[in-house]
Amino acid sequence: YVYPSRADFEADSFGWDIRAEHGITGQALEGEALRAWDPHLSPRYKFAYLMEDHGYISSPGRYVAALADWFQSQGGRFQCADVQAIKALEAGVSLTIDGQSHEYHRLVLATGAFTDTLSRDVGIKAQIEPERGYHLLLKRPNFMPKQALMVADHKYVVTPMEEGLRVAGVVEFGGFKAGKSAAP
Numbered sequence: 001y002v003y004p005s006r007a008d009f010e011a012d013s014f015g016w017d018i019r020a021e022h023g024i025t026g027q028a029l030e031g032e033a034l035r036a037w038d039p040h041l042s043p044r045y046k047f048a049y050l051m052e053d054h055g056y057i058s059s060p061g062r063y064v065a066a067l068a069d070w071f072q073s074q075g076g077r078f079q080c081a082d083v084q085a086i087k088a089l090e091a092g093v094s095l096t097i098d099g100q101s102h103e104y105h106r107l108v109l110a111t112g113a114f115t116d117t118l119s120r121d122v123g124i125k126a127q128i129e130p131e132r133g134y135h136l137l138l139k140r141p142n143f144m145p146k147q148a149l150m151v152a153d154h155k156y157v158v159t160p161m162e163e164g165l166r167v168a169g170v171v172e173f174g175g176f177k178a179g180k181s182a183a184p
Helices: 006-011 013-021 031-037 060-073 112-122
Strands: 026-030 047-051 083-089 092-097 100-104 131-138 149-151 156-161 164-173
Touching (some): 006 013, 031 047
Antiparallel strands (some): 131 164, 149 156
């Protein structure tokens, strides 16, 4: 997290206090120590709080593919299909897939924002709202930051990715039917 000053960091104490209560710690960097840590950082930022035991994923696609490979190596199976209904059974669950009923002992329902619609059939109210975010990927930037940085005063993150530098920060809850945001 980078801040224009230590005072700006201290003004953000509510969030940092909650993190500390849950064992999330970091290290303050300022002045020459901050410049030595990342010389590309704008001189506007004079204070940073470096999170300990924190990381990021530079290729989400490769990461998810590796998880999928591991899942299948453990006997898991992926099936892409149109699920019309879910019904709780005495021991397990029945799915209506492409018009046919199939019974399963266990089911992982990982359908993102659509989870609430499907889970209601078995008495679970998931209360998941669709969220959409916006990001910009800068290919071949002049430099990359040392690691992902939250630019605290503007509430966006810059992340070095395999494909370039990702800048992200705006998120909105618009449901399934909202059109494209007019926000700049």
